[in-house]
Amino acid sequence: MKEEKHYKTLFKATSLFGLVEILRLFLRIITNVAATHFLGTKGFGLLGLLENAVQLIGSFANFGINFTGVREISSIKANDEEYAKTIKAVTQFSLLTGIISAIISIIFAYNLSFITFKTVEYFYWFIALSVYFVATSYTQSRIIYLEGSQNFQKLLRINVLVNLLNTIVVIAAYYFFSTQGIIMAMIVNSLVALLFYSTLSTVPKTKVKFSAEDRKIYFKKFIKSGSLLALNTFIGFLCFFIIRTYFNNVSAETLSFYNASNLIIIAYLGIVFIAMGKFFFPKLSQSIDNREQSVQLINNQLELSLLIIVPAIVLIYAFSDFIIKTLFSSAFLPVNQILIFGLASIVFRSFNYAVGYLLLSHQNFKQYFYINAVSDLLNALLTILFYEKWGLIGIGLSIFINYLLSAVYIYYYTNKKYAFKISSFVKKQFVASLFIVFAIIVLSLVFDKMYFKIIASIVFLISAGYSLIKIDEYILDFKIRNKFKSLF
Structure with missing residues (x-):
């Protein structure tokens, strides 16, 4: 009987998330067609390069909190005091990683522009991305909470809604602003996601005190366990960049x-x-x-x-x-x-x-x-x-x-x-x-x-x-x- 229950719950979850991913993939195809049409070959290339740069910065600074946070929340009973503290710790730590990414993006804006696009012309894109990194990191903390607490119905509903709105924003931005719409769409969509996830993914309110000592303990734990995961992700993107550069030279x-x-x-x-x-x-x-x-x-x-x-x-x-x-x-x-x-x-x-x-x-x-x-x-x-x-x-x-x-x-x-x-x-x-x-x-x-x-x-x-x-x-x-x- 246990085995049957596993099959049913696993299949149901895989089917639901699979359908959402298929929808997201379909919407991504639409946005790619829009990018090709409205941005042209050069603009489409800029989009791919910027996405790679964002992934590298984010992977370097997030300390794998998307894995460690889910694991910590899901392994604790919901009525425990530690559960409330863990949620607060994940939220604050996620926000901190976003701030770190934003600082890196601002300080090294000129360098990142030159490394990514072979020109400093787009340095202000990386300064503007600071908003994107902070908003996305807070949104990530809400997603971690929903996944860790296994509130999948709410997660799926918000996910579908945000992806639909993101597609509309992307197409409109590319149509009206062409290449400049790339950075505009990224920032607007990060704020849209922030709005919906912070509003709809209601975290249970608690009077549990989260002291500076608690913060130190949790943050140290996240950094210790997540630093290797962050380095993993960074190495993965770096290796992909090496392969991509090699084939581009071929x-x-x-x-x-x-x-x-x-x-x-x-x-x-x-x-x-x-x-x-x-x-x-x-x-x-x-x-x-x-x-x-x-x-x-x-x-x-x-x-x-x-x-x-x-x-x-x-x-x-x-x-x-x-x-x-x-x-x-x-x-x-x-x-x-x-x-x-x-x-x-x-x-x-x-x-x-x-x-x-x-x-x-x-x-x-x-x-x-x-x-x-x-x-x-x-x-x-x-x-x-x-x-x-x-x-x-x-x-x-x-x-x-x-x-x-x-x-x-x-x-x-x-x-x-x-x-x-x-x-x-x-x-x-x-x-x-x-x-x-x-x-x-x-x-x-x-x-x-x-x-x-x-x-x-x-x-x-x-x-x-x-x-x-x-x-x-x-x-x-x-x-x-x-x-x-x-x-x-």
Whole structure:
């Protein structure tokens, strides 16, 4: 019965957050089209560069509070005095990180403008971004509270509303102010998010005294545990910047192919992993003291992830040409070469996410840092080396090998440190998922496109049918099967 309950709650949360992420992705596509149309090629390039700079500054200063804060709030009972103090500490610490980011952005405005755009012309953008950093950090504290307290319905409603308004603001700003609308949209949207999250995500009022000594204790704890997470994020963005710079030096075309493959592999298929982090991580943090329950929870999440992700992978293999043409253009069809092995890596990525959260739940930030730092550095190294040797196929192969090595080490470490084991059934499903994906890769190399599409479509129908049967069993209590029985 416990296992069934895990399946239902995990699937419900993944579905809800997945739908919101799909909506957000759809809105992002609309804003990208608007940016391309109203900003032109140069303006669109400025937008991407500014977003990268903002990510680097934010990752350097936030000390991973988005992870540590959720973990702290979710692991404490709501009626405890410590719960109220933790919420206050998270709010104040988040605001402090925003202020630090704002100060960095103002002091180094000229340097950041030159490093980012090769000119100091946009220094005032970074001065204006100080408002964005402060507003966003406070908004982040409200999101942390909603995730940690598992108030997902309110979080989803606010998220949808803010994303819809953000899209309207972006399109209007780009239309009326062109390139200058980039910075205007970012600031206005940060204030819109601040308004709605601070108004609608009502934090319970309490008379608990939060002294200077309490603040010192909590802040020291957040800095100690979060500094490695912040460095992790910074290294990840830095490695991505190195790869992007390398491909840009090779050719703008190669860089475009790499960015497009990342969108498909990480952004589009990554929806399930974003959804997983919103619910699964706080849920795991709550049950971490109960080894049997936490192991079962991870196995349930891994199985559900595979049931959702494998049919999606096969579907993209089958109709990759159509998908690439629809999302980009026929000029991007060479991206298929990256996807050959890149898509297969998602199976290992689902494992890394499900089991990797075990480290964060145990507050083993040091080991989490080592795994991710090595993975990011290895990704940059292998991507460049494999591209030099095998071209675009080498990029996908480097992604695959990187996720594979991470999965092997994560399982070895968690098994040794926390006695974690994959259940025999999930192990069989994992092997079967790998077999399906590898079979598809071989078939894509052996058959011509027409025959491959037919075979891949059949494999998709089989894998999707199996997933539907298992979801009907775990989530719907055999409602679909009983409906078919009544019809026939």
